[in-house]
Amino acid sequence: MGDVDLMCTEAECPRRAYEDPVLLNDNRVLQNLLALEDRYHPNQNYFRCVQTDIKPYMRQMVGQWMLEVCDEQACEEEVFPLSMNYLDRFLSVCDISRTRLQLLGACSMFVASKLKDTSPISAERLVIYTDHSISYTMLTDMESLLLSKLKWDLSAVTPHDFLEQILSRLSMDKCHRDVIKKHAQTFIALCATDCKFMMYPPSMIAAGSVGAAIHGLSNDPQLDVKLLRKLHEITGIEMDCLRGCQEQIEQTLAVNLSNMSETVETSSSKMDHTPSAHQQHTSHNEHLKEQPTTPTDVQDIIFR
Template structure:
């Protein structure tokens, strides 16, 4: 008798569990515990002396490009940035160690979310071999200790399915909304202004910005519904959504500037490939 293996795609993800998705207690618990995983302070003001906001943005951009090039799960990058922010909120860090910290955070996040995690050797290659695998593994223990081994963080992605389930829009539009919202969440993770925002607000604002960008909204009624789903103040949600949309506009402008400076004939995709990974050597000096 022959055996037939139907597992054509070994990376296939499990389907959402309806027992979790349709139980409002799960959403309530997420909202209850989400603030435990926020950075303890705005660390540029009270903890970090050597690291500046633009350095975090450079390293975050590099981390996002690595995750995209390695086709990591959508949750890996925001989770890695959460680890980075929580570490920097408690440990004064030299700027020459910032890229090493970013690599360690991706290493940990991929272990938690990926079927096949990123390897230490591969991450070192992305740093242009400015760090060694042994150094990354040593820092892994340091970061784990400072995070108190609390890695199961609540991120904006945890709220997306709960929000979309309650939004009265056609099912054929939900996939597109989800993809746009995931892009907004990644953009928020690169911007320190969102680091202290509750994940539920970022998720709700991202879904709202995606619906608005796709011109599927019907005015304030949808905003009121989104705010009600995650118990978010309506005015705070509107402000967050506007901030997210502004980040998108700024990001698109930067891409256009890079395109003009590099070559008018290059496409955006070609520019992305040419500039991956972002050169962060300036902050390693």
């Protein structure tokens, strides 16, 4: 009997579970998701009915910060939409001050990453991401409050849950499906940060994101019509509603891209006035040293 190698070798990155054809092809799974999604839909009027200090732009600012944190930590795609669901459901039932909004956002990511991520974000890391504006104790206390207000009902239905269900029912090869899925995931994250998408149920956002992704890659009017019909068959959502959601996503994307372009042009214009490339490089490095390595602009909401 030969020697047995007992050395444990770990993979560099965590391995994901394979797609389960039973879960993807059984219509009962999709119908259960459609039946449950309203249960986890937050009150879109909580800014007027519940919150006395939180405004929509504050939620958007915190949402963008949360998205940056999830990106930097390479979280699973499910983490960010789920954390935004926790944040909105909490704000739908509990009035808090604007000074605690970033704490709530950090706590929502903390809980969502525990549930969905193979390598959850640590409490210590989240404290650093807030530039130490919160403490470990504050985070764990908020976690207890969040769980209480959500009644420990954490397995919320999000647009991401519908994504594979929709894509598996569309006729396309795996290569194209992976590309469309990646684009759709980006659109879902975009919708999660924008308050106007709170009126749409998760299934509609997922379908609209898939439609926007395919439209952006093909730009074929005939294909768009066929796709709308197919998405209607899959989700049962009226075609006019699907079309409206998709157009809203495309408009929001166009606005964001335009804002990014203006920011780049402004930065380029400022760089043109620097004395030399060497001085520019030196100044840029000094600026980086002065800035925190994590996004903390969200704290500006306190002073607005």
